[in-house]
Structures are given as structure tokens and as C-alpha cells.
Amino acid sequence: MIKITIIGSGNVAQHLIKAFTKSEQIEIVQVFSRKKESVLNLVNADRIVTEFANLHESDLYIISVSDDAISEVSEQLPFKNQLVVHTSGTTSIDVLDSKNRKGVFYPLQTFSKAKSVDFSIIPICLETENPGDYTILDTIAKSISEAVFSISSEQRKSLHVSAVFVNNFTNHLYQIGQEICENNQVPFDILKPLILETADKIKFLSPADAQTGPAKRHDSTTIEAHLNYLTDENQRNIYKLLTQSIQHNDKTL
Structure with a gap:
């Protein structure tokens, strides 16, 4: 099982939680949310954290917050040399703090909390700084989608x-x-x-x-x-x- 922590509780984060929950290859270790009630209907309360200091070790940390908050959130993460990605369509991979390994996990779709989606047909655009990390993201993406692409920040x-x-x-x-x-x-x-x-x-x-x-x-x-x-x-x-x-x-x- 690949262990994932999701940081955020907005539209994209909630749809990712739902998709990963259905995957037999993925274990959601924790979800970081300032307001626990935002995701209580999706994960058990004991897996929801509100402080960065309480984050456990995972194979991947997905930052799914507003674009202007990505950099600040990545700086606050209390660990080093872990694989950290964001889900933004417009933000460069470079905004992520360099103390961790960087990547992008961008699902190209319009998301609304009240509308379910079929994640298997949603294109997921991936980017990493090294091939080993890309292999990890590729495995994770293909566990929930049949449409996975290598896409640079400029693309x-x-x-x-x-x-x-x-x-x-x-x-x-x-x-x-x-x-x-x-x-x-x-x-x-x-x-x-x-x-x-x-x-x-x-x-x-x-x-x-x-x-x-x-x-x-x-x-x-x-x-x-x-x-x-x-x-x-x-x-x-x-x-x-x-x-x-x-x-x-x-x-x-």
C-alpha cells in the first residue's frame, strides 16, 4: 500500500479523498484540515489533523489548497526529503519548498463538492524533478485514472x-x-x-x-x-x- 497524506479540504482535496478511498493500492494516512468538520464525512476523525506538527510519515504529501497558499504551506511542513506535490493547474513546481522533493499531481477537471465525478476518465498531469519520484506518482495516478500524462509546468x-x-x-x-x-x-x-x-x-x-x-x-x-x-x-x-x-x-x- 502507498501511504498518502492530503493537505487541504476544498473541492479538489475532497474528490481526491473519495477517489483514493476506492483504490486498493492507496492508504490515506491523514488529512490536514483547519476545520475538522469539512472532511468528517469522508475520513475518520482520528485521521484528521489541524496542526502540521501532528503529521505522520507518508510516501506522498499532496498539497491541495488555493494557489496563493501553496508556497506558505510547503514551507511549514515539519520534515525534509519527502515527496511533496501540489494540485494546481497554473502554479509552477518551483513554488514548493526545496527542503522536500517536488512534484505536481494535477487532475484536469472542474470539481464541485455536490457533484460526483468518474475519476477513471479524468486526465491527471504529472511532473517531478527526478525519475524515481515520477514512477511513484505514475503508480498512484494510474490507481485512480486511466488517463495519466507527463506535463511540464510550462505545458x-x-x-x-x-x-x-x-x-x-x-x-x-x-x-x-x-x-x-x-x-x-x-x-x-x-x-x-x-x-x-x-x-x-x-x-x-x-x-x-x-x-x-x-x-x-x-x-x-x-x-x-x-x-x-x-x-x-x-x-x-x-x-x-x-x-x-x-x-x-x-x-x-
């Missing part, structure tokens, strides 16, 4: 920016679509099959090949009608910008 930055476009920005567009529907007494559920089909298409087509709509067709009559219909200035600006981006992309292909 991880590009992945995270890409993820903001395909996830966060796309979700915001869903919100705008829902607002337009609700303002006109149209159920947003009508759009859900379209949303699912759009996402499903890129399993088989590139996003460029899957693009459809008035901007792609250069249908100026429909575009102008949509802009005249929209009364919210922010929505109009987003519509214009995305239309211009789609048409610009056509010219560069």
Missing part, C-alpha cells in the same frame, strides 16, 4: 488557459443563454440536447470542423437581426466579439 499553463476557454467561458455562455430564455419565458431545458450534441461532436471532429452557425456562414442578415434583438450591451459586445473571432479564424485556416 500546464497552456492547458489551464485552454481549460478556461472550453470550460469557464463556455459555462458563462450557458448562463447568458439561460438568462435570455428566462427573460422570454422559454425553458432553458430546450437547449440542453443542443449543448450535449455540440460537446459530443468534438469526439469525432476537430472544433474547427464542428463549427456551425451564422458567423461561420457569414450570414450578415441573421447576425444583424440577433444584434438588434439583444438589448443588453454586454451580451451584444460578447456576440460581436465571438462572431468576429469565428470569422477571423476562418481567414487564418
Whole structure:
């Protein structure tokens, strides 16, 4: 059994706890949380610690806290020459304190505490400073996921920016679509099959090949009608910008 300690109790930490609990290769030795009640539903109380001084020995320590707290947390760890990783998509491996062996264990997914996920299909991006530590992380990652990748800190930055476009920005567009529907007494559920089909298409087509709509067709009559219909200035600006981006992309292909 590989012994793991998780430091943190947020969305990512809680989903990792759930995933590792199901693995026959992993033993969660401890979970560090400032508030014990945050993870009492996931681990026994005797495995939850609130002070760094009470951390026991593990094969791996996973820091799963906010990006701006990673460095400070790694500095406070009361041991040396242990394998310590963080789970951030944007933070370099270098922010970890050099008294310990450094790594990154980044699950590329959107996490919400109330929504369960299938960890077996979640890509896990790994980085270490030496091959021996990578082997450990690779074994751990493959115990919960079928999609494990070696990704450098620089590559991880590009992945995270890409993820903001395909996830966060796309979700915001869903919100705008829902607002337009609700303002006109149209159920947003009508759009859900379209949303699912759009996402499903890129399993088989590139996003460029899957693009459809008035901007792609250069249908100026429909575009102008949509802009005249929209009364919210922010929505109009987003519509214009995305239309211009789609048409610009056509010219560069």
C-alpha cells in the first residue's frame, strides 16, 4: 500500500479523498484540515489533523489548497526529503519548498463538492524533478485514472488557459443563454440536447470542423437581426466579439 497524506479540504482535496478511498493500492494516512468538520464525512476523525506538527510519515504529501497558499504551506511542513506535490493547474513546481522533493499531481477537471465525478476518465498531469519520484506518482495516478500524462509546468499553463476557454467561458455562455430564455419565458431545458450534441461532436471532429452557425456562414442578415434583438450591451459586445473571432479564424485556416 502507498501511504498518502492530503493537505487541504476544498473541492479538489475532497474528490481526491473519495477517489483514493476506492483504490486498493492507496492508504490515506491523514488529512490536514483547519476545520475538522469539512472532511468528517469522508475520513475518520482520528485521521484528521489541524496542526502540521501532528503529521505522520507518508510516501506522498499532496498539497491541495488555493494557489496563493501553496508556497506558505510547503514551507511549514515539519520534515525534509519527502515527496511533496501540489494540485494546481497554473502554479509552477518551483513554488514548493526545496527542503522536500517536488512534484505536481494535477487532475484536469472542474470539481464541485455536490457533484460526483468518474475519476477513471479524468486526465491527471504529472511532473517531478527526478525519475524515481515520477514512477511513484505514475503508480498512484494510474490507481485512480486511466488517463495519466507527463506535463511540464510550462505545458500546464497552456492547458489551464485552454481549460478556461472550453470550460469557464463556455459555462458563462450557458448562463447568458439561460438568462435570455428566462427573460422570454422559454425553458432553458430546450437547449440542453443542443449543448450535449455540440460537446459530443468534438469526439469525432476537430472544433474547427464542428463549427456551425451564422458567423461561420457569414450570414450578415441573421447576425444583424440577433444584434438588434439583444438589448443588453454586454451580451451584444460578447456576440460581436465571438462572431468576429469565428470569422477571423476562418481567414487564418
